[in-house]
Amino acid sequence: MKNIVKILSLFLVVTTVMMSCKKDKDPATADFFVGTYKGSVSYNKDGTSITSQDGKVTVTKVDDTYSFFFGSGIPDIKGVKFEKQDDNTYVSIGNGLTGIKINASSLVMLVSNDGATWTANCER
Template structure:
């Protein structure tokens, strides 16, 4: 009985997740509370932490997940680490930051993603990508 209940709950959770994912696909991320999107283009990464690590102009898929005001950028290249903890207020498509621990520009909308030398203590990311169809 418990096993069947667990299977039903798992199926229900998967259905809800898929429904949210599909409804967020055609939105402008700035207006969404939850956004999951895929962008394709080129990205670069450079880090001097733990030795020199550079990935230049790699063709990538970037999966963007937004929950509330928090964005996470997952890169398909194993040479480019995930960029997480990016905060952008609802309704804003562009983040320009010059803090003590991060600096750079990120612009994202329903069609295009641009990351211009977004630098943290871990490294520096750049990307230009279009929304995957």
């Protein structure tokens, strides 16, 4: 009986240690830059220009792609993928969606796609 108690105690200690030593997640998988950024935003296409110094961009994630919702009549940007550039900073990749640099505290964007241009210089 003592051996069974010792084995169960050892099992509980090992399980507790393993759970408390869990590795930190990669920020990209933890969605650390999902949220709302505020600052200057703009959009230009075919003579239409929308600019706001008090704008906002809301970033969401579905699976491995991100979407940027601007409000203020600025069209959204959807289906953006990222790759890690350096410590906790990511840059957009893919056709027509390059030019976005994001981390937990700032969003900088200069995207040109289909004759339209989006810019953002925002923080949170």
